[in-house]
Amino acid sequence: MADAADEATEESFGDVMPEAARRLLLGAVQAFAERGFHATTTRDIASRAGMSPAALYIHYKTKEELLYQISRVGHERSVRILTEAAATGGDNARRLEAAVRAFVRWHAEHHTTARVVQYELSALEPGHYEEIVGLRRRTEEILRGIVADGVRAGEFAVADLPGTVLAVLSLCIDVARWYHAGGRRGPEEIGALYAGLVLRMVGAGHQK
């Protein structure tokens, strides 16, 4: 279980270079997830990465800088996943289904990273916080775009568009809280279940 989670976390930060910087991000995700941002020291993080605190400072000036990089990588990934899903061919129900499946799968597989990203947002410095909030807004806009397209096309019936989109995002994100690798349902299965529930939430299939 821990191995699968660690593999997923490593995959999240696969693009981060040099390797020492990547190892430090992995160490920070694990430490923040276990103890919380405020209870973690840069020494804890360096030691998990097999490095000295002095070596950490070559790559990251502060502990907050590590949290910011984790949040940025996680949120950019969310935007990319949803952008790709929005570009799926077919009707809007298929696009929404693709978006929910991919978003849920990411939050299940990368639940450790996602929890840090979601729960420690308030520890970011104002400038970093604003940037992350901008990425979250982008995520919301992409999903809202798909649902709005479906409403315009007469495929969906939604009384409160922003409220419904907020609920759909919230449902997907919360998978990171309760998901655990040994559980009854895997990421694919939860993605399929949730795609079906979300199609019901937007009133798909009852508007013909």
Next chain:
Amino acid sequence: MADAADEATEESFGDVMPEAARRLLLGAVQAFAERGFHATTTRDIASRAGMSPAALYIHYKTKEELLYQISRVGHERSVRILTEAAATGGDNARRLEAAVRAFVRWHAEHHTTARVVQYELSALEPGHYEEIVGLRRRTEEILRGIVADGVRAGEFAVADLPGTVLAVLSLCIDVARWYHAGGRRGPEEIGALYAGLVLRMVGAGHQK
């Protein structure tokens, strides 16, 4: 905003006596919410309650004992809210609507307590953890009972009963993560929106 949140938190622990024990729970909720369980010291908690660390130990043996009491009170409240809603008269759609409204309203109004309860679960000692998991199971059973009654009565159409109930609970609980008192929607409005979405999730109104 802070005042409203504090009032809600005070109300959560209104039954806890003596008053010093209640003040310590309030201080612990605030400290855990701001800094996380592991970064909070018993000195922080005592000082927020206007007490000495020695006075804290009269009421709570450890920091974990405070977290356990917060979790217990929060989860017992959830069970009570859902039990009352399940006893609502009318058809199962009305019962489910009442349950979702009340559960969402609690998670919005008491979002500070709810976040501590949800995010710090892994810091509980094994015996306490088991007890809290038992209360969570009870919460799930009550909601599953309502949905199952609706399916049996031909009011709802649900392909995956446990999965759908898990999603409904998750949707409601995650309100505590994103809700803030200055936001566009109040607890009542979110409760009404979510009740409508959940009725769609269980396929209410399409089975006649």
